[in-house]
Amino acid sequence: MKKRNNILLLLAALFFFIVSFSLAHALNETHLDRSKLPLGCVSCHKNHGTSSTVMLERPKNQLCFKCHGNVKTGAPGEASTDIYSVLLKQSNHPIIQTTQYHYRGESLPERSTTTTRHAACFDCHNPHLLTSSNPLNGAKGYSGRGLQINKAQYEYQVCYKCHSDSANLPSSASDIASKFEAGNAAFHPVETVGKNNNVPSLVASLSTVSIITCSDCHNNDDISGAKGPHGSNYDYILSENYTMDTGAESPYAYELCYKCHRRSSLLNDDSFQAHKKHIVYENASCFACHDAHGTLNYANLINFDTTIVTPNSLGELNYLKVVAGKPRCFLTCHISSQTYEHKITGGLYCINSNCPPGW
Numbered sequence: 001m002k003k004r005n006n007i008l009l010l011l012a013a014l015f016f017f018i019v020s021f022s023l024a025h026a027l028n029e030t031h032l033d034r035s036k037l038p039l040g041c042v043s044c045h046k047n048h049g050t051s052s053t054v055m056l057e058r059p060k061n062q063l064c065f066k067c068h069g070n071v072k073t074g075a076p077g078e079a080s081t082d083i084y085s086v087l088l089k090q091s092n093h094p095i096i097q098t099t100q101y102h103y104r105g106e107s108l109p110e111r112s113t114t115t116t117r118h119a120a121c122f123d124c125h126n127p128h129l130l131t132s133s134n135p136l137n138g139a140k141g142y143s144g145r146g147l148q149i150n151k152a153q154y155e156y157q158v159c160y161k162c163h164s165d166s167a168n169l170p171s172s173a174s175d176i177a178s179k180f181e182a183g184n185a186a187f188h189p190v191e192t193v194g195k196n197n198n199v200p201s202l203v204a205s206l207s208t209v210s211i212i213t214c215s216d217c218h219n220n221d222d223i224s225g226a227k228g229p230h231g232s233n234y235d236y237i238l239s240e241n242y243t244m245d246t247g248a249e250s251p252y253a254y255e256l257c258y259k260c261h262r263r264s265s266l267l268n269d270d271s272f273q274a275h276k277k278h279i280v281y282e283n284a285s286c287f288a289c290h291d292a293h294g295t296l297n298y299a300n301l302i303n304f305d306t307t308i309v310t311p312n313s314l315g316e317l318n319y320l321k322v323v324a325g326k327p328r329c330f331l332t333c334h335i336s337s338q339t340y341e342h343k344i345t346g347g348l349y350c351i352n353s354n355c356p357p358g359w
């Protein structure tokens, strides 16, 4: 009798837990909202469930695609978004391939060089707590500098779990958090506002006190498709095209940058007085001079593309911001089968014919 009471009590508690979960949170947490997922918990969990999961209805690499897949059956609770097709684009988070390496309770960033690098839906989304206004709500985060965060407050904290000082970073990847440190010479304003209070090219919706997010640049290239940095037809999961090689300027070539920086302002030399000369006449990509994340030593996000920029004949390679719009560069640049040299000799900082007036 006593035992039976206990079981009843347990069942009641569980019932209460589930009901209060789905009622109290009905307006917020998407997956606990019965108007969206009429089957509630059993949409994802089943008695016994799939082995080595928390009673999940399907293996963990298939569960989310049941409703966020490319085949829509009209089953109750099915989502309108198709994440699966986005992950098949040429640049993507390798979720389909590596979800099996995720385990519940894992600690990120990885501290072992031998662990297989992975990305799973549950690394960025908390399936119980996510909401439509914040799809990352409840996900764990990392400061990028040693501090684990139980519930990430900012998107970049979720990204830093795998893109900062992970021991198993691929050799082609870098510590992204180190680029956005407040003490750096320049950075795009992701963690905090930027260092430059004169950015005349900014579009009307942005200012020098704006904050932007990783997914403002890393996102689905299809604006009518599912949002988020799942996959894109452009390299590096970029939301718009960004040509990093030398070539003709066009609205498309630097579409990513022109989303926030007015092309007309840049090519009108509103700030750097030789922007047009380099970008239009010398076919230089923004990438020849700028870093998209941040720079440790040079102001203005200057980070020369070392495949075309090398030290000059005096061995100098430097960028000095002296007078606004007329910086001093000491370097050699091999571009469009030409070689240009900027030297300090004779006080000349620009020795090309066609230098901007007064240089």
Ligand code: HEC
Pocket (backbone or CB within 6 Å): 018, 021, 022, 031, 032, 037, 040, 041, 042, 043, 044, 045, 054, 056, 063, 103, 104, 105, 122, 127, 128
């Ligand atoms: C949209 C799918 C989905 C729904 C709906 C869902 N869960 Fe989960 N749940 C998951 C996944 C996925 C995990 C494992 C996460 C991981 O491996 O990191 C999980 C884990 C759990 C765990 C293990 C502890 C934890 O929090 O990780 C419990 C307990 C749990 N769910 C209970 C519930 C209850 C109760 C409900 C209904 C109120 C529910 N879940 C609804 C997907 C779901």
Ligand code: HEC
Pocket (backbone or CB within 6 Å): 064, 065, 068, 081, 083, 093, 095, 119, 120, 121, 122, 123, 124, 125, 135, 136, 155, 215, 225, 226, 227, 228, 229, 230
């Ligand atoms: C690398 C982190 C990351 C991973 C892994 C990830 N997502 Fe996302 N997802 C995001 C971010 C960030 C957003 C929100 C973008 C925004 O709107 O700001 C998002 C948005 C979404 C949305 C809302 C889309 C919309 O158009 O409103 C859905 C649905 C979604 N993710 C499902 C999934 C599923 C399913 C998986 C696994 C197959 C997954 N995500 C894996 C980061 C991730």
Ligand code: HEC
Pocket (backbone or CB within 6 Å): 030, 031, 036, 037, 043, 044, 063, 064, 065, 066, 067, 068, 076, 077, 078, 079, 080, 081, 121, 122, 125, 127, 130, 131, 132, 133, 135
């Ligand atoms: C039983 C169906 C179902 C399953 C399984 C499911 N989802 Fe969802 N999900 C939905 C529905 C319905 C929405 C509401 C928006 C829509 O229709 O796309 C949604 C929305 C989302 C959103 C965006 C939040 C919002 O309100 O728009 C994210 C992120 C998301 N799901 C991630 C996941 C992840 C990660 C998994 C796997 C753990 C998962 N989903 C499994 C049905 C499901």
Ligand code: HEC
Pocket (backbone or CB within 6 Å): 091, 092, 093, 094, 108, 117, 118, 119, 120, 123, 124, 155, 156, 158, 159, 160, 161, 162, 163, 170, 173, 214, 215, 218, 229, 235, 236, 237
């Ligand atoms: C759980 C780990 C994990 C998290 C969290 C994560 N990523 Fe990733 N990301 C990966 C893996 C794995 C790859 C594949 C390449 C690699 O290993 O770096 C990748 C690749 C990328 C790439 C493409 C890199 C390239 O060289 O093509 C971008 C861009 C990216 N992630 C951005 C983000 C953003 C933005 C966030 C936060 C919203 C994020 N990631 C969160 C694991 C993660």
Ligand code: HEC
Pocket (backbone or CB within 6 Å): 156, 159, 160, 163, 172, 173, 174, 176, 180, 188, 190, 212, 213, 214, 215, 216, 217, 218, 236, 238, 242, 291, 292, 293
């Ligand atoms: C202003 C646009 C912009 C923002 C904001 C941005 N990125 Fe990037 N990201 C780029 C571009 C452009 C590239 C490719 C060129 C390059 O590597 O410099 C890139 C490359 C990457 C790569 C692959 C190369 C590498 O060094 O590993 C990763 C990973 C990445 N970004 C993650 C992030 C994360 C995480 C955030 C937020 C903390 C972020 N990005 C914010 C534009 C941006």
Ligand code: HEC
Pocket (backbone or CB within 6 Å): 198, 199, 200, 201, 202, 254, 257, 258, 261, 265, 266, 270, 271, 272, 273, 275, 278, 279, 284, 285, 286, 287, 288, 289, 290, 300, 302, 321, 323, 324, 325, 326, 327
């Ligand atoms: C030859 C090197 C070089 C190239 C190529 C270049 N820039 Fe610049 N850019 C600079 C320098 C130097 C400054 C800083 C000038 C100053 O403030 O004194 C600058 C400043 C800027 C600024 C901040 C001021 C403003 O105008 O709002 C933006 C934004 C910018 N560049 C975007 C771009 C974009 C986008 C491209 C490609 C279409 C590009 N740059 C190509 C060197 C370059």
Ligand code: HEC
Pocket (backbone or CB within 6 Å): 185, 186, 187, 188, 189, 193, 194, 195, 196, 197, 198, 199, 202, 206, 207, 208, 209, 210, 211, 212, 216, 217, 242, 256, 257, 258, 259, 260, 261, 286, 290, 291, 292, 299, 300, 301
């Ligand atoms: C989502 C919007 C967004 C995108 C996309 C974007 N930027 Fe910016 N950028 C900003 C904002 C906001 C600032 C102002 C930060 C400040 O005041 O220092 C800025 C500032 C800059 C600066 C000046 C930084 C300094 O410290 O002088 C340069 C250079 C720059 N961006 C180059 C680029 C290039 C190159 C691209 C394309 C790869 C790009 N931006 C894409 C929003 C964006």
